[in-house]
Amino acid sequence: LGVTLNMRHPKGKDLFRRLLPLADVVTDNYTATTLEDWGFGFEAMRAINPRIIYVQSPGFGKLGPYRDYRSYGPLAAAVAGLTEMSGLPDRLPCGWGFSYLDVVAPWYISLAVLAALNRRQRTGTGVHVDLSQVGPGFLLSGTAILDHAAHGRVYQRTGNRSPDRPAAPHGAYRCKGYDRWIALACFDETQWQALVRLMGDPSWAADPRFATLEARCANQDALDAEVEAWTRTQERYELMGRLQAAGVPAGVVQDASDRAERDPHLRARGFFAEVDHSEIGRHVVEGVPGQWSRTQPHPEGPIGRGAPCYGEDNRRVYGGLLGLTDDEIDALAAEEVI
Amino acid sequence: MAGEALEGVRVVELADRLGEFCGRLLAGLGADVIKVEPPGGAPSRRIGPFYEGRPGPERSLHFWQYNLGKRGVTLDLGNAGGRDLLRRLVGSADVVLESYPPGHLDGLGVGYRDIAEERVVWLSMTDFGQGGPYREWQASDLVHLALGGQMAVCGYPAGDDGHDTPPIAPQMDQAEHIASNQACTDLLAALFERGLSGRGQYIDFSVHSAVGACSEFHLSTYLVSGKVASRGGTTSLTGAVDRDGVPVVTQPALFPGEWERIAEMLAEDEDLRYVLEPEFADPVQRMTAAVQDRLQEAQRTWVSRRRAEEVFHLAQRRGVAWAPVRKPHASLTDEHFLMRGTFSEVAHPELGRSLTYGTTPWVSPEMPWRTGPRAPLPGEHNEAVYGALGLTPEELAELGAAGAI
Numbered sequence: 001l002g003v004t005l006n007m008r009h010p011k012g013k014d015l016f017r018r019l020l021p022l023a024d025v026v027t028d029n030y031t032a033t034t035l036e037d038w039g040f041g042f043e044a045m046r047a048i049n050p051r052i053i054y055v056q057s058p059g060f061g062k063l064g065p066y067r068d069y070r071s072y073g074p075l076a077a078a079v080a081g082l083t084e085m086s087g088l089p090d091r092l093p094c095g096w097g098f099s100y101l102d103v104v105a106p107w108y109i110s111l112a113v114l115a116a117l118n119r120r121q122r123t124g125t126g127v128h129v130d131l132s133q134v135g136p137g138f139l140l141s142g143t144a145i146l147d148h149a150a151h152g153r154v155y156q157r158t159g160n161r162s163p164d165r166p167a168a169p170h171g172a173y174r175c176k177g178y179d180r181w182i183a184l185a186c187f188d189e190t191q192w193q194a195l196v197r198l199m200g201d202p203s204w205a206a207d208p209r210f211a212t213l214e215a216r217c218a219n220q221d222a223l224d225a226e227v228e229a230w231t232r233t234q235e236r237y238e239l240m241g242r243l244q245a246a247g248v249p250a251g252v253v254q255d256a257s258d259r260a261e262r263d264p265h266l267r268a269r270g271f272f273a274e275v276d277h278s279e280i281g282r283h284v285v286e287g288v289p290g291q292w293s294r295t296q297p298h299p300e301g302p303i304g305r306g307a308p309c310y311g312e313d314n315r316r317v318y319g320g321l322l323g324l325t326d327d328e329i330d331a332l333a334a335e336e337v338i
Numbered sequence: 339m340a341g342e343a344l345e346g347v348r349v350v351e352l353a354d355r356l357g358e359f360c361g362r363l364l365a366g367l368g369a370d371v372i373k374v375e376p377p378g379g380a381p382s383r384r385i386g387p388f389y390e391g392r393p394g395p396e397r398s399l400h401f402w403q404y405n406l407g408k409r410g411v412t413l414d415l416g417n418a419g420g421r422d423l424l425r426r427l428v429g430s431a432d433v434v435l436e437s438y439p440p441g442h443l444d445g446l447g448v449g450y451r452d453i454a455e456e457r458v459v460w461l462s463m464t465d466f467g468q469g470g471p472y473r474e475w476q477a478s479d480l481v482h483l484a485l486g487g488q489m490a491v492c493g494y495p496a497g498d499d500g501h502d503t504p505p506i507a508p509q510m511d512q513a514e515h516i517a518s519n520q521a522c523t524d525l526l527a528a529l530f531e532r533g534l535s536g537r538g539q540y541i542d543f544s545v546h547s548a549v550g551a552c553s554e555f556h557l558s559t560y561l562v563s564g565k566v567a568s569r570g571g572t573t574s575l576t577g578a579v580d581r582d583g584v585p586v587v588t589q590p591a592l593f594p595g596e597w598e599r600i601a602e603m604l605a606e607d608e609d610l611r612y613v614l615e616p617e618f619a620d621p622v623q624r625m626t627a628a629v630q631d632r633l634q635e636a637q638r639t640w641v642s643r644r645r646a647e648e649v650f651h652l653a654q655r656r657g658v659a660w661a662p663v664r665k666p667h668a669s670l671t672d673e674h675f676l677m678r679g680t681f682s683e684v685a686h687p688e689l690g691r692s693l694t695y696g697t698t699p700w701v702s703p704e705m706p707w708r709t710g711p712r713a714p715l716p717g718e719h720n721e722a723v724y725g726a727l728g729l730t731p732e733e734l735a736e737l738g739a740a741g742a743i
Binding site: 091110138142178179182266272280283294 | 341342343344345346347363367385386387389390391399400402403461466467468469470471472475476477478480481482483484485486487488489490491492493494496500501503504505506507508509510511512515516517519520521522523524526527528529530531533537539540541542543544545546547548550551552553554555556557558559560561562564566567569570574575577579585587589592654657658659660661662663664665666667668669670673674675677678680681693694695696697698699700701702704705
C-alpha cells in the first residue's frame with residue numbers, strides 16, 4: 001500500500017500518531033535523525049505502541065561520527081571494500097555494475113524486521129535496530145578481513161581467477177558473436193579431462209605446462225589463450241549444454257534479456273511472476289528464489305498488487321483503517337497534509 | 339528487555355560452502371546452530387586461505403569465516419548408526435538447513451519426508467533447486483555470477499573496437515552470500531509463520547534463482563522496457579584517483595541541492611572555478627558528453643591533489659556523497675565502525691590468540707548480534723550434543739568404534 005503524508009504538518013503528525021497503534025513495524029531510510037526531529041524517535045513511538053519494531057537504515061547508521069554522512073549503493077560498496085575486490089589486478093577496480101548494497105542492505109532490513117518479529121513472538125516487546133547501508137558490506141568481503149587479521153595480508157584482486165579454491169581454467173571466455181562469453185571452471189582432473197575431450201584432444205593440452213592442476217594454475221595466461229581460441233569458434237548456449245553434459249561447470253554470461261528469454265530453467269522454476277500495476281497494467285517481475293510447501297510468498301504480497309502509484313491507497317488507509325470520511329480526506333488533501 | 343532474536347531456536351546444518359553463510363547468520367541471530375560434518379570434517383575445511391599458509395582441517399580461514407558461532411558434531415551418513423543419530427538430532431531441531439545435491443538425503447532415507455516432524459522448517463539449498471532442466475548441472479561461484487547477470491554488467495567499458503576485457507565476477511563467494519542472505523530471510527519468515535500456525539514447511543531453494551534476482555534494476559528494466567545495460571558503465575567510478583593512486587567514488591548529483599555542493603567544493607581550487615558556469619548548473623546540459631567530459635576532468639584534478647581519506651571527509655562534511663575505494667580491512671581502525679561494534683575479536687585458544695572478524699551489521703542493545711565463539715573443531719561438541727539427546731558415554735564410544743561419528 002502507498003500513502004502520502006506531510007510529516008511536517010501538525011495534522012500529518014496526528015495521522016501518523018493514529019497509524020502507529022495499528023502498526024507492527026516502522027522502517028525508514030531517511031537520514032539518521034529525521035523521524036526523531038519530526039517527534040517520532042523510537043522512545044516516542046514506543047510510548048504510543050509498546051510492541052513497535054523500528055528498523056532504520058541511514059547510509060552509515062545512527063550511532064557514530066559519520067551519522068550525517070551520505071551514502072549511495074556504489075559508495076557503500078567502496079567503503080566496505082567490495083569495489084576493490086572486483087576487477088583486473090593490473091587495472092583500477094571496476095567495481096560492481098549495479099548498486100550491490102542497494103540490494104543487500106534491504107535484505108538486512110528484512111532480516112532485522114523478521115528477527116525482531118520472531119523475538120517479539122517470544123518476549124512480547126519491540127526493539128530499535130540501527131542498521132546502515134554500509135555495515136552489511138563488511139559481512140560480504142569473505143576472508144579478506146580475517147586474512148588481514150591473521151597474516152597482515154592486504155587483499156589483492158585476481159580478476160576472474162580462483163586463488164583460494166584452485167581451479168584452471170577458471171574465467172570468462174569469448175564465444176562466437178559480438179561480446180558473447182561463457183564462464184567455465186575446472187576444479188579437478190576429471191573436469192579438466194572432460195574439457196580436453198570436448199575440445200578434441202588438442203596437442204597443446206598435453207603440454208607439461210598443463211599436466212597438473214598446479215601447473216595449469218601456474219600457467220593460466222597461456223592456458224586461457226588456448227581455451228579461448230577454441231571457445232571463440234563455439235555458440236555460447238550450445239557450448240554450455242555440451243560442457244554441462246560432460247560434467248564441466250559452465251554458464252553463459254547472461255545479460256537481462258538472456259535471463260528473461262533464454263533461461264529455460266528460471267522459467268521452469270516459476271522465477272518470473274506477474275503483478276498488477278494500476279497504470280501500466282499487468283507486468284512481469286522477478287519472483288522469489290524458494291518454492292515453499294505451504295505458504296509460497298509472491299511479489300504481490302497479501303494485497304495482490306505490484307508497486308503502488310503515488311498516494312494510491314490514501315482512501316483505503318485513512319478511510320478504511322483510520323475511519324476518516326471522504327470529506328475529511330479531501331480536506332486533508334486540500335490542506336496538503338496528504 | 340534484551341534478548342537475541344533466535345534464542346532457544348535449534349538449527350541442524352548439513353551444509354557446505356553453498357549454505358554455510360546462512361547458518362552463520364542464524365548463529366549470529368542467537369540460534370543454537372549445530373553443524374553436522376562427516377567424520378574427518380566438512381569439505382569446506384579444505385578451502386583456503388589457510389592459517390600461516392599450511393593446509394589442514396583446523397587451519398582453513400574460509401571454514402572459520404563461514405562457521406563462526408556454530409557448534410559442531412560429526413556423523414557418517416553412510417552408516418546406519420550415523421543416520422539414526424541424524425534422525426534423533428533432527429527430532430530436537432526447529433530448522434534443518436541442508437545443501438546436499440538434489441535427492442541425496444532422500445536416497446539415504448533421511449530426507450524431509452523421512453525424518454522431519456511437522457513443526458520443522460527445512461530448507462534445501464542447491465545450485466539449481468530440486469527440479470527443472472538444469473537440476474543436475476554443476477556450478478560454482480563464477481558460474482552463478484555468469485548465469486545470474488552480475489558479470490554481464492561488471493567490467494570495463496568497451497573501446498572503439500568493442501570490449502578488450504572480459505566480463506568480471508566480483509570476488510569472494512558473492513553468489514553464496516547472495517543466496518544465503520535470502521535463504522536466511524526465508525527461514526526467519528517461515529519460523530515466524532510457524533509461530534502463528536504451529537506448522538513448519540519445506541523450502542526448495544535455488545541459488546541460481548537467488549542470484550538471478552540480484553541485479554538491482556537490470557532485469558526489471560528489461561522486463562518493462564526491453565532495454566539491456568552494457569557493462570562498465572558505472573557513473574560513480576570515473577577514474578578519479580588521489581595523489582597516491584587510490585580510487586575515489588565520485589557519486590554524481592541525483593537530488594536537488596547536491597550539484598551546488600559539489601560545484602562549491604570543486605571551485606575551492608581556483609583553476610576549477612569553471613564548474614560554476616551555467617552549463618554545469620543546468621541538469622540537462624550537465625549530462626551532455628561535452629560538459630560531462632569537462633566535469634569529470636575537474637573532479638579528477640581536484641581528487642588528484644588530495645588524499646582519498648581526506649577527500650572522504652572534506653566531501654561528506656559538505657554533504658557531498660563521495661568516498662574512497664577502501665581495502666576490505668581498511669575500516670578496522672575507523673572510529674565510526676569501532677563505535678558501532680562492526681568488528682569483533684574472536685578467541686582462537688588453539689592458536690593462543692584472537693582474530694578479527696566482521697560480525698555485526700546493526701546496532702541494537704535490545705537485540706544484539708552474537709559474535710562468537712570461533713568455528714568448531716571436527717566433532718568438538720559430539721559429547722555435549724549427543725549426550726543431551728540421551729546417549730551415554732558408552733554408546734558414544736560404540737558409535738565411535740563403528741565409525742558412525
